[in-house]
Every structure is written in structure tokens, then in C-alpha cells.
Amino acid sequence: MVAPDDFKTPLKPTWCPGCGNHGMWEALKRALSEMGWEKHEFSVVWGIGCHGNGADFLDVQGMHALHGRSLPPATALKLTRPDLHVVVEMGDGDGYGLGMGHFIHAVRRNPDITVIAHDNQVYGLTTGQASPTTEHLMHTVSTPGGVLEQPANPIGLALAEKATFVARGFAGDIAHLTDLYKQAFSHRGFALVDVVQPCVTWNKLNTASWFKERIYKLEDTGWDPTDLDAALNLSMTSFRELTCTPEECRVPIGVFYRAESVDTYEQGLSATQTPGWKRAQAPRDITALIDAMA
Amino acid sequence: MEPRFPYGREVRIRIGGPAGFGIKAAGATLSRVFARAGYNTFDLTEYPSLIKGGHNTYHLRVSEDEIFSHVTPTDILVALDAATIALHLDELTPGAAIVFDPHDIAADAIELGEYADDVCLVPVPLTDIVREVGGVRIMRNVAALGAVLGHMEFPLDGLIDSLRHQFAAKPPEIAEQNVATATRGYEAAADAHCAFPYKLAPVTGAPTRILSDGNTATTLGSLAAGLGFYAAYPMTPASSILHYLAAHGEAEGVVVKHTEDEIAAINMCIGAAFGGTRSMCCTSGGGFALMVEALGFAGVSESAIVVGLFTRPGPATGMPTWTEQSDLRFAIHAAQGEFPRVILAPGDPAEAFEFAWRAFNLADQLQTPVILLGDTYLSENTQTLAPFDSAAVVVERGELQVEGEVAGYARYAVTDSGVSPRAIPGVVGAQQIVNSYEHDEFGWGSQGEDAETRRAQNSKRLRKVDLARTLVPAPREYGPREADLSFIVFGSTKMPVREAMAWLANDGVSANMLQLTCVWPFPAHEVYEFLERSKRAIVVEGNATGQLEGLIREFCLRDPSHRINRFDGRPFSPEQIYETAHLILGDERESDHTPASDEGAR
Numbered sequence: 001m002v003a004p005d006d007f008k009t010p011l012k013p014t015w016c017p018g019c020g021n022h023g024m025w026e027a028l029k030r031a032l033s034e035m036g037w038e039k040h041e042f043s044v045v046w047g048i049g050c051h052g053n054g055a056d057f058l059d060v061q062g063m064h065a066l067h068g069r070s071l072p073p074a075t076a077l078k079l080t081r082p083d084l085h086v087v088v089e090m091g092d093g094d095g096y097g098l099g100m101g102h103f104i105h106a107v108r109r110n111p112d113i114t115v116i117a118h119d120n121q122v123y124g125l126t127t128g129q130a131s132p133t134t135e136h137l138m139h140t141v142s143t144p145g146g147v148l149e150q151p152a153n154p155i156g157l158a159l160a161e162k163a164t165f166v167a168r169g170f171a172g173d174i175a176h177l178t179d180l181y182k183q184a185f186s187h188r189g190f191a192l193v194d195v196v197q198p199c200v201t202w203n204k205l206n207t208a209s210w211f212k213e214r215i216y217k218l219e220d221t222g223w224d225p226t227d228l229d230a231a232l233n234l235s236m237t238s239f240r241e242l243t244c245t246p247e248e249c250r251v252p253i254g255v256f257y258r259a260e261s262v263d264t265y266e267q268g269l270s271a272t273q274t275p276g277w278k279r280a281q282a283p284r285d286i287t288a289l290i291d292a293m294a
Numbered sequence: 295m296e297p298r299f300p301y302g303r304e305v306r307i308r309i310g311g312p313a314g315f316g317i318k319a320a321g322a323t324l325s326r327v328f329a330r331a332g333y334n335t336f337d338l339t340e341y342p343s344l345i346k347g348g349h350n351t352y353h354l355r356v357s358e359d360e361i362f363s364h365v366t367p368t369d370i371l372v373a374l375d376a377a378t379i380a381l382h383l384d385e386l387t388p389g390a391a392i393v394f395d396p397h398d399i400a401a402d403a404i405e406l407g408e409y410a411d412d413v414c415l416v417p418v419p420l421t422d423i424v425r426e427v428g429g430v431r432i433m434r435n436v437a438a439l440g441a442v443l444g445h446m447e448f449p450l451d452g453l454i455d456s457l458r459h460q461f462a463a464k465p466p467e468i469a470e471q472n473v474a475t476a477t478r479g480y481e482a483a484a485d486a487h488c489a490f491p492y493k494l495a496p497v498t499g500a501p502t503r504i505l506s507d508g509n510t511a512t513t514l515g516s517l518a519a520g521l522g523f524y525a526a527y528p529m530t531p532a533s534s535i536l537h538y539l540a541a542h543g544e545a546e547g548v549v550v551k552h553t554e555d556e557i558a559a560i561n562m563c564i565g566a567a568f569g570g571t572r573s574m575c576c577t578s579g580g581g582f583a584l585m586v587e588a589l590g591f592a593g594v595s596e597s598a599i600v601v602g603l604f605t606r607p608g609p610a611t612g613m614p615t616w617t618e619q620s621d622l623r624f625a626i627h628a629a630q631g632e633f634p635r636v637i638l639a640p641g642d643p644a645e646a647f648e649f650a651w652r653a654f655n656l657a658d659q660l661q662t663p664v665i666l667l668g669d670t671y672l673s674e675n676t677q678t679l680a681p682f683d684s685a686a687v688v689v690e691r692g693e694l695q696v697e698g699e700v701a702g703y704a705r706y707a708v709t710d711s712g713v714s715p716r717a718i719p720g721v722v723g724a725q726q727i728v729n730s731y732e733h734d735e736f737g738w739g740s741q742g743e744d745a746e747t748r749r750a751q752n753s754k755r756l757r758k759v760d761l762a763r764t765l766v767p768a769p770r771e772y773g774p775r776e777a778d779l780s781f782i783v784f785g786s787t788k789m790p791v792r793e794a795m796a797w798l799a800n801d802g803v804s805a806n807m808l809q810l811t812c813v814w815p816f817p818a819h820e821v822y823e824f825l826e827r828s829k830r831a832i833v834v835e836g837n838a839t840g841q842l843e844g845l846i847r848e849f850c851l852r853d854p855s856h857r858i859n860r861f862d863g864r865p866f867s868p869e870q871i872y873e874t875a876h877l878i879l880g881d882e883r884e885s886d887h888t889p890a891s892d893e894g895a896r
Contacts, residue, residue: 011738013640023523043566050344055727055736061719062738063568064729065561066591071564078721079549081569084719105554113444143798226842271549276571277718278698279547279653280520283687289514293504294330 001038003031003158011056019207020197021121024052027174028116029095030090031181044086045074047099050125067185068098071106071115071231077235078111079266080276085185086112086114092119092237093131096152104156107161107190109265114184114191117154120199122185134263138205154194155256156235159228164189165264168254171197171210184253189264192238196251213246218254231257300589300800302554304365305494307442308382309376311436314346320435321352322676323460324442324548327452327711328356329343329505332497335676336863338364343614349377358495362642362792364675366869369492370445372438374420379404380423383756388412389491393441393483395434396421400702414488416445427473436472438515440479446490450480466549483532504681508672508786511682512602513641516574518687523566523573525551525559530614531673532576534603556581560588563599567592568728570696570718572654576602576666579621580611586628589663591730593633596706596714596755598657598692600650604668616863617670618783619836623844624702625665626814634660634712635759637814639667645811646672647682649767650854656765660758661713667813672786672866692716699723704735708750712757759815766812769820773806780828781807781874782821782854784842787834787866803879810842817848825852830878834866871875 007029015021032042044060048050048067055064065073067239070090078086088095095103095117106115123129129142133154158166165187169177176197184191185233197206224230234256266272307324309317318339325335334357341350355365366384371378373394386392394404396417402481418441420434427433436457443450461469461688506514513535516524524543526536527868536552543550553559563573580598582603592599603625603640607618625637637658640646645670653664654859676739682876693715701720702717707714714735717724732740734747773795781791788809795805808824825846827833831854833843838861847853858874860866 009738015741038722039725039736040655040720040722043568053740055729056740059725061721061724063565063595064726064727064737065564065729066587069557069561069588071590072553072561074549076562076565076573077525077569078568079551080571080573081719084569086314090500101554102558105558157455210807236620248445267543268884269549271544275696275720276549276566276569276573277521279522280572280689280691281686282520283518283651283689284520284546286518286682287515290504291509292686293506294502294681 002033002039004033007059009057013057014053014085015050016201017252018198018200019050020195020199021051021054021118023171023174024118024177026035026179027181029056030174031179031185034178034182035185037085042087043077044087044089045070045077047090047094048208049094049118051089051091052094052146054089065245068094069102070095071099071102074113075106075109075111078113079272081220081265081276082273088113088115088116090117092117092133093120093123096154097133098154102163104157107158107163110164110190110262112188112266113265114193117192118183118192118197119154120197120200120203122203123175126198129241154192156232157169158192159232159235159257160278162228163192163257164259165255166257169193169195170211170253171195172211173253176217180255186260188260189262191220206253211251212249214249215253216241217248218252218256223254225255225258228257297596300797301365301367302357302361303495304355304359304361305369305446305492306365307356307370307372308368309372309374309438310349310351310378310382310874312347313341313344313350315350315374316522317350317352317374318836320439321455322356323453324439325354325676327456328503329503331452332500333357333494334359334361335505336364336675338363338641341615349381351378358497358771361790362791362796362891363868364865365793366867372442372444373399374434374438374861376403383407383409389414391416391445391488391490393418393419393438393445397421401483414542416483416486416488417443418479418482418827420479421895423475423482427471427474427478429475433472433475436475436509436680437479440476441450441483444480444483445486445488446485446494448494454643461792462845476845502681503678505676506643507674507676508640508643508646508668509674510538510648511646512576512668513538514682515601515647517548518684519651519654520572520689521548521574521654522571523549523563525553526577527559527579528555528580529578531600531670532578534674536575536604544731553886554694556584557588560585560599560601564592564595564597568595570694574602575762576604577859578604578606579608579624582621582624582628590629590631590633592663593629593734593755594631595728595730596661597663597728598661599659600653602665602666602668604670604673607609607861608668609702613863614682615670618861619787619837620838620841620861622784622813623839626668628872632752633755634662634762635665635814636660636662636762636812637667638767639785639811639813640672641785641809644679649811650685651687652767655733656762657714657794658694659690659765660762661692661716662758669784669786694718695721697721705737706733706735706751706754708735708754708772713761714756735748745829748761763815766815768811769817770809770811771806771824772809774804774860775806776827777804777806778829778879779803779805780831781805781844782810782825782831782833782842783807783825783835784810784813787836790866790868790869791834793868794875795874797868798875803875805875816849821846822852825850825854830855832858832875832878833837834858834871836860836866
């Protein structure tokens with residue numbers, strides 16, 4: 001078993017003190033370790049953003065993809081390498097902005113991958129512009145008069161396309177997050193863990209204390225994660241008011257929904273069951289295909 | 295109407311009508327009948343971008359001799375509507391026939407004008423025949439095929455065999471209904487007593503040939519190379535590759551994905567290549583435009599992928615179903631930054647097969663993207679050729695390790711060749727970040743901003759260009775070493791130029807051709823050497839601005855003396871090349887033929 005600290009590289013994290021990425025990094029190392037995965041048994045694909053800088057801090061066999069494009073290579077890796085677990089790390093600007101199309105289509109496909117979204121509700125690395133999940137009317141450098149769009153609802157969007165595992169985590173609760181990651185890794189099918197996190201530098205609204213006053217755990221309420229309608233309704237009532245008090249808007253974390261016996265995309269195609277490199281060990285015999293052209 | 299061009303022993307058939315009449319299917323059946331009877335065939339399908347209506351045609355050239363391209367004239371015109379006659383009257387040869395259905399077109403309403411003495415009308419009651427055998431309206435095309443053979447007095451057996459084969463999976467009465475339809479069409483044409491001036495001689499002992507278009511050839515070459523992943527978004531003229539692989543890929547162990555867009559397609563290919571799988575995505579210019587950023591990602595991350603770019607007239611949506619060669623510069627320069635790439639430009643289906651499997655080897659050996667550059671003319675038109683040389687296929691995966699373990703692994707180790715050891719996920723110890731950022735030898739992006747590291751990694755990647763030059767196919771030369779006329783081409787233009795060269799040889803004009811099979815890295819030495827021994831160097835390319843011509847100036851510091859350009863969506867015809875060649879030579883012969891496109895002889 002790889003100890004959590006053995007997933008560190010010689011490079012030290014460069015995130016701001018207090019950034020939610022520290023907690024997410026810690027939870028990820030712990031979860032990978034507790035899953036018992038060796039370093040050659042899984043791959044991690046990052047998008048671009050502050051979260052993506054984490055690619056340098058995790059000693060894995062991974063890929064740091066283009067901005068917004070982590071899901072397509074991760075999906076294809078899974079479809080051609082059934083022997084690997086595949087984890088995606090993406091940001092809210094990255095995965096729900098430029099990559100929103102890929103996100104919806106990846107959910108529809110239900111590949112057996114886990115997607116961890118670093119959702120700090122702002123663009124960090126490009127210095128504080130509004131992201132798709134920034135709260136309505138919040139002021140940022142790209143929306144000085146306030147965001148006019150409704151925020152994207154990743155939990156609800158995933159549920160609308162019948163994602164088979166949908167959870168929200170909080171970067172400030174490492175033990176809870178570690179457990180969510182492990183549940184997601186163990187799930188067969190597309191698993192989304194949308195992790196709300198403070199951005200201490202750019203998001204002065206959704207701060208750590210803002211979250212701590214509002215967060216509650218679904219499992220503490222007797223939540224039934226097999227009820228899709230209830231999960232959809234809950235996703236619509238999450239924090240959606242800029243100035244709401246802790247009593248007015250609460251932030252549920254935990255597993256919103258899970259469906260364990262849905263076929264994955266890979267199960268529909270026998271070609272996905274063999275590592276793709278085995279197809280190119282020697283020229284393929286295409287005699288019959290050529291003969292059919294005579 | 296005296297013949298102006300030295301055509302060989304051949305017959306040209308055009309089937310025309312609105313979309314939805316089964317014209318392409320009928321033409322394909324006919325070409326198979328002649329191919330199986332031992333003739334050489336070349337077809338040209340032209341159609342607008344719609345599903346019903348408009349004007350579709352299928353032009354089929356059948357020859358006893360070796361042929362290289364389509365030609366312009368028509369000896370038998372099958373008119374499934376009146377518009378077809380008016381649109382194609384001027385291409386009819388002396389003794390030509392028009393097969394038509396008197397149910398749709400009244401014989402006395404057909405205006406032949408100056409062609410009246412030379413053209414014979416063959417009324418065939420296609421609609422009545424189909425009704426009598428109890429068939430459906432689309433089967434009129436089967437009656438028309440029977441009529442074509444009847445008019446030619448060509449044995450009907452081949453068509454009957456073909457129909458029985460085509461409908462083998464259906465209830466037997468379907469096949470017999472089609473056979474009866476074809477037979478009645480055959481008899482009705484014979485009753486018209488239009489003498490056909492040319493009889494195809496029976497062929498004996500013809501070698502085995504196959505029928506293929508460029509897309510099928512590309513697909514089979516890729517399969518032979520061990521393709522394991524294909525992703526695409528539908529786009530003409532690349533879509534038939536997706537269709538073929540969707541139908542056959544599962545049985546061949548290929549994961550085939552119709553993606554949400556071309557951005558996903560190429561990024562998926564990069565992900566599959568990361569896992570060691572041979573991956574390809576094919577598209578046309580618009581889809582390639584969406585792929586551009588990821589092409590650079592493949593370059594900097596040193597990912598072995600193959601991208602098919604099969605061009606059509608642009609910009610933007612352009613002319614979706616027509617042909618053009620105007621994305622040469624786009625392919626060469628696509629994506630920000632500088633990175634090595636290889637662009638192969640097959641000139642016919644045999645090369646489309648060969649370059650497809652070579653592209654996968656090059657991608658692996660160089661760990662960089664390889665582009666297959668074609669166009670609609672090559673992608674979609676079918677011809678007879680020798681069966682693909684699958685025995686020649688080899689799989690060369692370069693510095694790839696797929697199993698076992700590595701120690702002290704550095705994915706982007708700086709080497710003399712520029713190629714680094716590539717161990718895929720699953721190999722014990724192969725920790726790495728395959729990165730879209732500049733990076734150090736381990737792939738760490740934060741370290742790539744160091745000035746010396748950047749220089750070392752960028753230089754390492756660009757060193758692979760030197761290696762590429764030793765691995766790519768050399769330009770191919772046709773014709774005598776010294777000649778009066780020297781053509782320089784890339785891609786499908788090779789086909790009509792070869793045809794025109796054969797005609798010029800008939801006239802005693804010597805011509806040769808340099809075909810750039812790999813357009814990038816640009817083969818400057820070979821082009822320079824060819825220019826140096828050319829009396830008249832003519833660049834023939836399907837674009838308006840002379841993109842290949844400009845590359846020759848840039849890399850050879852020489853001006854080709856002449857150019858022929860075409861950008862009306864139609865492929866070069868051998869007639870156009872042939873006539874322009876004579877113009878360049880200052881031929882005194884009078885010609886009333888006005889080429890259909892912009893062209894110039896400087």
C-alpha cells in the first residue's frame with residue numbers, strides 16, 4: 001500500500017495559505033492510499049487552473065490536459081485501458097465553463113471514472129473573474145456590476161442526465177471528503193464529487209466561515225440517496241441567494257444520489273475490454289475486409 | 295463533333311437526377327459489374343448538400359486500358375429527370391444515347407439542338423416496369439441499369455449476380471423482383487434500336503482488383519496498422535470512415551466514438567494515445583479548426599496521434615460536398631507555438647492505404663501528431679485498383695514500453711534524437727505528467743518556466759524534425775527524367791495529371807511530374823533539384839492563392855514558371871490539364887474548348 005505521503009513529489013504546493021486545494025490534496029492522497037491503489041493502477045487527468053497546478057504535487061502516472069478538456073482524454077483512457085482506474089480533477093471555470101459540453105456528455109455516457117470538481121466559484125489562476133458557478137449578482141473584475149447570469153448548478157445538471165453518483169464535498173472537512181472520494185472511487189460508473197472550497201484571494205463571499213455556518217451532512221438527516229426526484233429538488237434549493245443568512249440557505253454535503261446497477265459505457269462495447277495497445281502488437285489481418293471489396 | 299482528346303478504349307456513363315433517387319447506389323452497382331468483368335473503372339459522384347431534390351450525378355468511366363482519373367464526356371446519359379438532359383447535353387459524344395422514362399419526360403419535349411443528329415434517344419418505361427413487377431419507385435434505377443447494359447449489348451449476368459448478392463439477406467422474392475426489373479430494362483433498351491458505336495471487348499485473365507475510394511483505403515490502412523481508437527464528429531467528406539468503423543470496428547477490436555464535437559474527438563485521441571493505443575480522428579476543415587488547440591497539445595505533450603484532414607471548399611461551411619486543396623497552409627501552421635508535425639498527402643487510394651499505416655508508425659517513432667491530408671475528390675470517388683498491399687504493413691512503435699517496470703523514469707528526458715522513452719500508465723515506476731504546459735523532463739509544468747529548461751525541451755522536440763526527414767516517404771516522380779513539361783502536385787491532383795500526361799505522351803509531348811507525398815517537413819532539396827532540371831515547371835493545385843507555389847518560393851528560393859489553379863469546387867479534369875499544357879507549349883492547334891475554371895499561364 002502506498003502511504004499518503006508517498007504520493008508527494010519533491011515539489012511543494014504553491015497554493016495560497018487557506019486555499020481549499022490544500023485540503024482536497026490531503027483528502028485525495030488519503031483516499032488513494034486507503035483504496036490500496038498502486039501508482040501504476042490508476043491515472044489522474046487534470047484541467048487547467050489553480051487546481052491543475054496540483055498535477056506537480058501528486059506522484060502519479062497522469063496527464064495535465066488543456067483548459068476545459070480533461071474529460072475527453074480521461075474518458076478515452078478509460079475506454080481503452082480497462083485495467084486502470086481513472087480520476088479527473090477539474091475546476092469550476094475549467095470544467096463547467098469551457099468544458100461544460102464535455103461534462104454533460106460525459107455524464108450521459110456513464111464511463112467508470114471519478115470526477116472531482118474544485119468548485120471555488122471564481123476564476124483563481126486568471127485573477128478573480130466570475131466563473132459559471134459564481135453567485136448571481138456577485139461583483140468580480142469581469143462583472144463589476146454583478147453577475148447577470150444564474151449560476152450553473154452542476155449537481156442538478158449531472159442529475160438531469162442521470163449521473164450514477166453525485167456528491168458534494170467541502171474542502172474544509174478532510175475526513176468527510178476522504179470518505180466521499182473513496183465512495184466515488186468504489187462506484188462503478190460516472191461519479192461526480194463537486195467540492196465547494198473557499199478562494200481566500202478572490203472570493204470574498206463564499207469564505208470558509210460562510211460555508212461552516214451553512215454546511216450540514218446529508219447522512220445526518222437520514223437522506224435516501226436512491227431518490228432521484230428528491231436529489232433533483234435538493235440541488236435546486238442549495239445556496240442560491242447572495243445575501244442569504246445561514247438559516248435561509250443551508251449547504252448540504254454528502255451523497256445526493258447514487259445508482260449502483262447502471263451499465264457503464266464500456267459495458268456496451270466489447271472492444272473496450274482489452275487494453276488498446278494490444279491491438280497494435282503486430283499488423284492486423286485485414287484479408288477478409290479486402291476480399292469483400294473485390 | 296470530332297474527338298479532341300485521345301481517350302482510350304472506354305465507355306462513359308452518367309446517371310443524373312434529384313437526390314433520393316438511389317443514384318449513387320445504382321452507380322456503385324454498375325461499377326462493380328464492370329470491375330468484376332475485368333474492366334478498369336473510375337467514378338465521380340457529385341451532389342449538393344441536401345437529402346431530397348437538387349441534382350445528383352454519378353459519372354462512371356469504364357475502360358479496357360489503365361486509367362488514372364475521371365474524364366468529362368458522356369456516352370450514355372441516364373436522365374431520371376428532364377433537368378439532367380439540359381445540364382449534361384454539352385458533354386455527349388457522337389453516337390451517345392440518352393436513356394429516359396417517357397412517363398416523366400416526353401420524347402418530343404427533349405431539345406437536343408445542335409446535338410440532334412448525333413444523339414439517340416432510348417425511351418425505357420422505368421416507371422411502368424417497376425409497377426408491372428410490383429416493385430417500389432426507387433427501383434427505377436435498377437431498370438435503368440438494365441437499360442444501360444442492354445443499350446451496350448453487354449451481358450446482363452453480371453448485374454443479375456450483383457443484385458442477387460446485394461439482396462441475399464432479404465426474402466428471395468425481393469432479389470427476383472430486382473432481377474425482373476433489370477431484365478425488362480435491358481430488353482426495352484434493346485428494342486430502341488439505337489446502335490451503340492463502341493463495344494467493350496471481353497476481358498480475359500484480368501488480375502484481381504478491388505474497388506475503393508480514398509476513405510475506405512485510409513480506414514483499412516489504419517486497421518492494418520493496429521488502430522485501437524477512433525473518434526469523430528460527422529463532417530463531409532470524412533464521415534464514411536466513421537460509418538465504416540462503426541460497422542466493423544467492434545469486430546476488429548476498435549473503440550469507435552461519435553463525440554459531441556471535434557474538440558472532444560482529438561482530445562480523446564490524445565487520452566487514448568497516452569494509454570498506448572493507436573488513435574485517429576478524421577474530419578474536414580471546419581472540424582480541424584476546432585481541433586487546432588489540441589493539435590498543439592499533442593505536439594508539446596509528444597502524443598502519437600493521427601489526424602485525417604479531408605478538405606473541401608472553405609472558408610467556414612463553404613461547399614460541403616465539393617472538393618478543394620485550400621487547407622495546405624492551414625494544416626502546416628495550425629496551432630500556436632512551434633512543434634514538429636508530419637503531413638502526408640496521399641494521391642490515390644493505394645497511397646491512402648499505405649500512408650495511413652505509415653502515419654501510425656511515424657506518430658509513434660516521432661511521438662508527435664501526423665496529419666493525413668486529403669480532399670473530397672480522393673475521399674469519395676471509387677476506382678479499381680490492385681488489392682491493398684497488406685503484406686507490406688509493419689508496426690513500428692518506436693521508444694514505447696507497454697509492460698514491465700522502469701527506474702528513474704523521465705518521460706521527457708532530453709536526448710540527441712529528440713525522442714524520449716515513452717512508458718505508458720500501468721508500467722511500474724512510470725510516474726509522469728503528460729503535459730499541455732511546457733515542462734521539465736518529468737513533465738512538471740511549474741518547472742517548465744525555467745528559461746534553460748524551456749530551451750532544452752523546445753529544442754529537443756524540434757530535433758525530431760531531422761529524424762522525421764529520414765523516415766517520411768520521399769516525393770514520387772512520374773515520367774521521364776528530362777521533359778518538356780514538369781508538373782508539381784500534392785494530393786489527389788496526381789490522378790488527373792497522370793491521365794493528362796498519358797495523353798500528352800500520345801501527342802509526342804514529354805511530361806513528368808513530382809508528387810509531394812510528404813508536404814511537411816517540406817522536401818526542399820527534392821523540389822529544388824526537380825526545378826533545376828525542369829524546362830517549364832507547372833504547379834497544379836486546387837486553390838486560388840497558390841499555397842504550394844508559395845512554399846516552393848519560400849523553401850527553394852525559385853519561381854515555378856507556370857501555375858494551374860482551380861477553386862470552383864470541382865476536381866481538375868485531365869482535359870483541363872491537357873489543354874493548358876498545350877497552351878503553355880504554344881500549341882498552334884485550334885481549340886474551341888473553354889476550360890471551366892480560372893487558370894492562367896504566365
